[in-house]
Amino acid sequence: MSADRPVPPPEGHHWPAPPPDGHPWPAPPPHGQPWPWDGGPGGEEPRRRLHPLSPALHGAKSLVVVIAGLSWSTLSRVGLGWFAAMVALLALGATVLAVISWYNTGYQVVGRELRVHEGLLWRRTRAIPLERLQAVEVVRPLLAQLTGLAELRLEVVGGGKTEAPLAYLGVGEAAALRGRLLDLAGRVPATGPAPAGPAVPGGGSAEPPGRPLHGVRNNDLLVSQLLTPQAFLLPFGLLFVVVQFLSAGSWSFIAVASTLTAMAGVLLQPVRRVLDDWNFRLARDDDTLRIRNGLLETRAQTVPLRRVQTVGVTWPLLWRPKGWLRLRLEVAGYSGAEPDDRNRPDRLLPVGDRATGELVVAEVLPGVRLAELPTTAPPRRARWLRPLSRQALGAGLDERVFVARSGLLTRRLALVPYARIQSVRVVQGPVQRRLRLATVHADTAGGAGAAAPHRDLAEAWVLAAELAERAHAARRAR
Known part of the structure; x- marks a missing residue:
């Protein structure tokens, strides 16, 4: 055993993550004293359960799923009485299962690790190292707002989906746990609950804590959703549903209900985007972003x-005629987590003008100015691969970030800080080889990163070498 590492703690105690380079391992505590990372004299803090109302909320969600699953056709076949009995029976079963699940679910913080225990017949314990923690969300669906509860969601490096969704906790407990996890992830002592903004009905806050950066006007949000292809196609979708209903020649309850369900499906996409981004507020609290949104x-x-x-x-x-843009974050663990765009909690600015975009980008990436980013287009022979969008493609090296632009109708710009680049790849397809072209990829931790497509082959290798050198220098300077 190395001389600079103390004797291992007794059984039941846990070593923390290795200290940073150049820092010694902590000395063992005096005899009889608890290890500082174990949370208490017994070596571990007690396991905590979720809020007692959690089974009721899960049961209510299950009831909606059950009714949707039975569908209107089932109602027409079995009648209203049997339909209600089936719904009640299935809802009761779902509630019983939710209670059993709640009784056997708990969480505890051990050192720099969050452990979630669950399962009755097959016990499962998930251990989430807080060093990999990327972001923490406190989500409050409508039923949770009415009952004063909240759901805590964690995003970690390399996660394919949200880790350890703790549903549900009291609002105060969720805020305190969020602050503690973020403090532990930052390798500083926990300081208790995160500060809260002014109270509003339902236990939320009108503004996120910290220095306010920007608030999106709800009028701009509504107009931005009207200026989307979905909004322009919406009348045609509704007209198609109505024509289908009228051509069927049936005015029964089932036909009317089915038509309303189809119309709701057409309306859902633009409406839920407005509801998700309603009252969007962005603030900065020291070295963290605080984002609050939703109705x-x-x-x-x-x-x-x-x-x-x-x-x-x-x-x-x-x-573009209004000069509006949208900003999104890529945080490791979010990029591939959800197939549905609305469920990805990566919003940075749902809609805003260029000046607002410049301000927000400068807060997230200090020293980066959108109007001054250098990009160059691929060589002319790339038009054989991108005949219409060659001029829309571009890539360049700013002082602080790698820049890649793309898109013909919808223009996109990706900004990757050099310190976040994990690997650099040069990729050639069969047609690219004939044209002496290559694509340079800058990969980030668990995310899509950015790519410079169809660059001259010699330029691609020079670009890749420069990216690797700058990424190494930026990580060394941190």
Whole structure:
């Protein structure tokens, strides 16, 4: 055993993560005293259960799923009485299972690790190292707002989906646990609950804590959703549903209900985007971003700035006359987590003008100015691969970030800080080899990163070498 590492702690105690380079291992505590990372004299803090109302909320969600699963056709076949009995029986079973699940679910913080225990017949314990923690969200669906509860969601490096969704906790407990996890992830002592903004009905806060950066006007949010292809196609979709209903020649309850369900499906996409981004507020609290948004389901997201992998800028075609853009974060663990765009908690600016975009980008990536980013287009022979969008492609090296632009109708810009680049790849397809072209990829931790497509082969290798050198220098300087 190495001389600079103390004798291992007794059984039941846990070593912390290795200290940073150049820092010694901590000395063992005096005899009879608890190890500082174990949380108490017994070596571990006690396991905590979720809020007692959690089974009721899960049961209510299951009831909605059951009714949707039975569908209107089942109602027409079995009648209203049997339909209600089936719903009640299935809802009761779902509630019983939710109670059993709640009784056997708990969590505890051990050192720099969050452990979630669950399962009755097959016990499972998930251990989430807090060093890999990227962001923490406090999400409050409508039922949770009415009952004063909240759901805590964690995003970690390399995660394919949200880790350890703790549903549900009291609002105060969720805020305190979020602050503690973020403090432990930052390798500083926990300081208790995160500060809260002014109270509003339902237990939320009108503004996120910290220095306010920007608040999106709800009128701009509504107009931005009207200026989307989905909004323009919406009348045609509704007309198709109505024509189908009238041509069927049936005015029964089932036909009317089915038509309303189909119309709701057509309306859902643009409406839920407005509901998700309603009252969007962005603030900065020391080295973290505080984001709050949502109407029926509120989200309070905390993202450490050092965890941001990429910033994406988008200019939709119909927004350009108004000079609007959209900003999104790429935080490791988010990029591939959800197939549905609305469920990805990566919003940085749902809609705003260029000046606002410049301000927000400068806060997240200090020293970066959108109007001064250098990019060059691929060589002319790349038109054989991109005949229409060659001029829209571009890449360049800013002093602090790698820049890649793309998109013909919807223009996109990806900004990757050099310190976040994990690997650099040069890729050639069969046609690219004939044209002496190559694509340079800058990969980030668990994210899409950015790519410079169809560069001259010699230029691609020079670009890759420069990216690797700058990434190494930036990580060494941190």
